[in-house]
Amino acid sequence: MAKAKTNVELCKGCYMCVSVCPKKAIRPVEKVNKKGYSTIAVDEDLCIGCGMCYKVCPDYVYTIE
Numbered sequence: 001m002a003k004a005k006t007n008v009e010l011c012k013g014c015y016m017c018v019s020v021c022p023k024k025a026i027r028p029v030e031k032v033n034k035k036g037y038s039t040i041a042v043d044e045d046l047c048i049g050c051g052m053c054y055k056v057c058p059d060y061v062y063t064i065e
């Protein structure tokens with residue numbers, strides 16, 4: 001099954017992806033990226049590859065592979 005993959009270095013911590021994920025597979029994390037933003041992490045066990053995160057993210061963090 002396809003899963004959401006992330007490049008968290010592109011993330012700006014807006015958390016729009018967190019609110020749209022139907023499986024609650026995305027959570028905010030404290031870890032800060034090189035741009036200084038708090039980021040997110042995906043629980044691949046919960047992800048169903050629906051692509052909602054990919055559609056909503058303004059910063060191209062997600063690919064569905």
Ligand code: SF4
Binds near residue numbers: 015016
């Ligand atoms: S929508 Fe994109 S930029 Fe916003 S928190 Fe999620 S991954 Fe980061």
Ligand code: SF4
Binds near residue numbers: 023026048051053
């Ligand atoms: S692909 Fe769908 S289920 Fe997986 S993390 Fe993105 S929004 Fe959530």
